[in-house]
């Protein structure tokens with residue numbers, strides 16, 4: 001038996017790439033950079049975002065340094081495949097921003113697209129504002145061929161920041177917001193802030 005017969009190459013060769021980290025870590029910037037490079041390679045690229053991320057009042061994906069790109073806003077993960085199937089030309093690259101907002105179905109959707117030969121690039125928060133793994137992210141990180149963890153700059157220490165601290169608002173799990181509601185913190189300042197708020201809430 002030849003090596004080829006033992007390990008036949010995947011007939012189409014799609015992959016999953018995950019870009020993750022806290023708010024302001026440059027996930028959207030990096031996603032848009034990979035998209036631009038795919039466009040230079042003349043590949044068809046499709047950019048998707050969840051409908052519930054209505055920060056910019058449009059269906060555009062916008063980074064915190066004001067780069068923007070028009071996107072298709074969808075409500076549920078299954079809508080991603082429905083949209084891809086409706087296109088005349090199947091995209092070589094499917095990009096999903098704010099992927100943490102979708103339910104677990106998005107993991108199957110990404111795997112099916114990659115199995116069908118599509119390069120799938122997703123970006124999302126690894127942790128919620130309470131420091132807990134966010135929605136489908138643990139599974140996406142496990143299934144991905146490539147993972148990029150980014151860090152923001154801690155607003156208190158200037159060190160690499162791994163946590164998104166909610167500075168304003170209630171305790172809903174999902175609260176859409178930007179610099180007015182969240183700050184990026186490294187571990188010690190984040191832990192101090194969480195303990196302080198816990199005692200304040202108890203008082």
Ligand code: ADP
Nearest residue numbers: 023024025026027028029063064065152153184
């Ligand atoms: P993400 O998608 O991870 O929230 P973006 O790609 O939208 O991040 O934004 C990254 C940009 O945010 C940086 O290039 C920088 O201009 C800006 N920025 C604002 N606050 C911070 C911070 N605390 N740390 C790093 N970048 C920040």
Ligand code: MG
Nearest residue numbers: 027028063097
């Ligand atoms: Mg972003």
